[in-house]
Structure formats: C-alpha cells, structure tokens
Amino acid sequence: MSKLAFNLIVGLLVAFTAQESVAVSYTYITLDVPRSASTDANGINEFSQVVGAYLDAAGITHGFIYNGGNYSTLDMPNATYLSAQSISASGQVVGTYRNASGATNSFFFSEGNYTTLSMPGSTYNYANGISSNGQVVGTYLDSAGVNHGFIYSGGHYSTLDAPGSNFTTAQGISASGQVVGNYSYDPSVDPKEYGFIYTGGNYLTLNPSSANITHTIGINDNGQVVGFYWDASNILRSFGYSGGQYITLTMPGATYTSVQGINAYGQVLGWYDDACGTTRSFVYSGGNYLTLAVPEATQTSAKGISDKAEVVGYYIDSNQQRHGFIAIPQYSAAPVPGIYQNCNQIAVSLDPGPYQGKNGDWWFVAYAPSSGHWYSYVYPLQWRDIGTDLSKITPAYQGPLSNSTNVPLFNTKGIPSGETYFLYFGVDTNMNGILDMDQVYYTEYTLNVP
Numbered sequence: 001m002s003k004l005a006f007n008l009i010v011g012l013l014v015a016f017t018a019q020e021s022v023a024v025s026y027t028y029i030t031l032d033v034p035r036s037a038s039t040d041a042n043g044i045n046e047f048s049q050v051v052g053a054y055l056d057a058a059g060i061t062h063g064f065i066y067n068g069g070n071y072s073t074l075d076m077p078n079a080t081y082l083s084a085q086s087i088s089a090s091g092q093v094v095g096t097y098r099n100a101s102g103a104t105n106s107f108f109f110s111e112g113n114y115t116t117l118s119m120p121g122s123t124y125n126y127a128n129g130i131s132s133n134g135q136v137v138g139t140y141l142d143s144a145g146v147n148h149g150f151i152y153s154g155g156h157y158s159t160l161d162a163p164g165s166n167f168t169t170a171q172g173i174s175a176s177g178q179v180v181g182n183y184s185y186d187p188s189v190d191p192k193e194y195g196f197i198y199t200g201g202n203y204l205t206l207n208p209s210s211a212n213i214t215h216t217i218g219i220n221d222n223g224q225v226v227g228f229y230w231d232a233s234n235i236l237r238s239f240g241y242s243g244g245q246y247i248t249l250t251m252p253g254a255t256y257t258s259v260q261g262i263n264a265y266g267q268v269l270g271w272y273d274d275a276c277g278t279t280r281s282f283v284y285s286g287g288n289y290l291t292l293a294v295p296e297a298t299q300t301s302a303k304g305i306s307d308k309a310e311v312v313g314y315y316i317d318s319n320q321q322r323h324g325f326i327a328i329p330q331y332s333a334a335p336v337p338g339i340y341q342n343c344n345q346i347a348v349s350l351d352p353g354p355y356q357g358k359n360g361d362w363w364f365v366a367y368a369p370s371s372g373h374w375y376s377y378v379y380p381l382q383w384r385d386i387g388t389d390l391s392k393i394t395p396a397y398q399g400p401l402s403n404s405t406n407v408p409l410f411n412t413k414g415i416p417s418g419e420t421y422f423l424y425f426g427v428d429t430n431m432n433g434i435l436d437m438d439q440v441y442y443t444e445y446t447l448n449v450p
Contacts, residue, residue, distance in 0.1 A: 028294050048308070076099075131173045136173075149161070208239050211230070281313055283309065361436075367421065420448050
C-alpha cells in the first residue's frame, strides 16, 4: 500500500471569493538562473516581476530580472559585482554594483538604460528601496566618513540627516514620499540608535519601549511602518507602527523574529529562528502568522513581498545549495492545515477560514511504506499502530477549529525508529469521531526518524 491510499481523504479547495474570511496557503516556484552556482531573489512587484542576484561559475555576481518564466541579466559596464535589490510597479530597478577600482555605487535601471547613483563627494553609495512611482532611497558615505541618507527623484538628490545626528540611513519610501530609516548620535553622548519617519522635512522618532537599537525598514502607502529592535537584554524583536501605536510582532515558538517588509495591505514578511537555530520565513496577515514551508528547504530567508502577497527570497537545500523562490498565495473557503518540521519536533498550523470556532475532528496519521503499517496519533500521548486497518483511525482531538501557528504537536513515541514516514494532518467540520471523506481537509509531510 502506498501513501496514495490516504488520498481517499479529499480536500475541497475553493477558488478565492470576496468573502471576509478565507484561508490561505502557499505554492512555490524555485528560481535558478541557468548555469548559475547560486540564486537570490530580493524584490517583487505587483506584476510578479522579480529581481535579484546570481553567482556564475567564475564566482562573479550579476543581477537579474525574472518575468513570466524568463531571466534577463543585469550588468553595468565595467562592473565586477552587481545585485538588483528592488523593482517598482513600472519595472524600474535599483541595486548596487562594484566597479573595477573597487568603489561601491548604486544604479537605477529603466527601459534598458542604467544610471549610476552617486552623491557628489561620496565614497560609497547603497540604494535600499524604490517607491511605486520611482523614488529611490539609500545611504552614502561622505569623504569625512559620515553616513547620510538620500532620496533620488527625477534626477535630483536630497540628503537626509536627522537633526543633531552623526549617522543617518534611509531604508524605505512610500509613494507619497514618506521615508523610514534610522539614525544615531555621538555614542559618547547617546549610545542608542533610533528609527524615524521623514515627512515633508520633519522627522518623527520611533523608539519602542525597552529598545536600545531600532531599525525601521519598511513603510507602505497608508503610513504603516515595520521594523525591528534590540532590547536591553540584546534580544531581537520586531514591531509594527501606525497612527502613534506600536504592536509587537513575534512568531510563536521563535527565539527571535526579524521583519523584512510590508505591502500596501499591511501584510508583513520576515524570518525567525526556531529553538534549534534554523532560520525560517513567515507572512503575518490579519493577526495570523504563516510559516513558508518551501519544499526541499533546510532554511529560508524572505526578502520581498508584493501587493498581491507574493513573497520572494532564497532557501538552502540539503546539499547546501542556494536557490531563489517565489511563494504564491492560494485562497480557499475551506480550512487550510499546514505541517512542517520545527527544530526536533513536527509543528502544525491551521487557518480555519470561515470555519473559525466550528467544532470538528482533528486527525494525525502516519504511514510507514517499508512495513505498510498505519499509525494513529492521540494527542498528547503517542502513536498507535493500527496495522493496515484504516477503520481504526481515531481523532487526535475533538473541538473547535481555531487559528493555530507553529504548534509542536508530534513526538515520535510509539513509532519505530530508522524509518521514513508520510505524516498527515487534517481536520473535518463534523465532530463525530468518524473520518468524513467529503469534509476532511489535509496536508502531508515526509519525516525521517533516525
């Protein structure tokens, strides 16, 4: 008997509708530039155009644009290194390159033409972001070694220096020209680092309670801001800010959480470390966290999110090979369960969608292809060997379907070691202890038990 036997549990996946409560899952596309040694995806716009960087066989880094399945290389003349960082709605690209003399500058690419971004008198330039209407922000170093932020718009540069600061950098910009970044003073006077929002010549300082070092890294067109900070115990935490109010963003079960961006609808992406130190990526939307379980990935780092909630980044596979990825949201009017490895345990998640609060059966089942045996899990006890008799499957739990994130449920007590198992987590919407084939929604995961 193969794992396909479990396909008698059929999930009813419904196309996205305009109702208020829908469940979300992700499908994935791997990005590997042809003949590259590694690929990173850094940014994506609302038309699913992706920019990033790849390493060729000679060890040279080039930029690329990915559009509809096709890759185009980005290379400034005489560049020895180039990385594309961000792309606007109209396909304008910004990034950083290094020339033959070793100087680091930024570039602006539009309609096939490259423009070097270099503040007069600067020794180093780095573009961090571009707005939907083509305004660029970044940082530069002057000849005295002082760090400043900048805005580049319509061929003109503006320097950003928070009042009294000796270090300023600009990280993100909205379509209305609001800029976020961070600044600091002379460390002998004030050792802290602060975030800011710059609006029409005025700086608003952002400094969450207990923060020692604050970085604001993203702002959307509604003025919602995300960032991260280190507290007095040097623990990395993330936050959102809107209308004078802060919220803490912490992935459940994580040792730290680092947000990396926000889209027009307030959906946030980032990464976190689990208890074993493995880096994983997530999307935060509507109060819920969803881990991005990229197939074959041992760790992931999300870099950019579009207004369609498509996410790009890179992942490392079991051979330590680096690949880019696109995560594409799929919307369903049915519950969406998730299952993935979290440290040395198997964690599950559930987005119940419109079935929030409805009583149902929760099912955890494992199949060992080497023996043909099935195992039914009773939470929080152990696995029960039911042989080949699927009628002996019993619910692990019975109760309300509720939003659950990164919940470590599985242990391996009761199943033999030295095996590969196919694990299944599913829920149904009729709490009767019976495996209702027409009402069960499930997902699967392959686990090796040493």
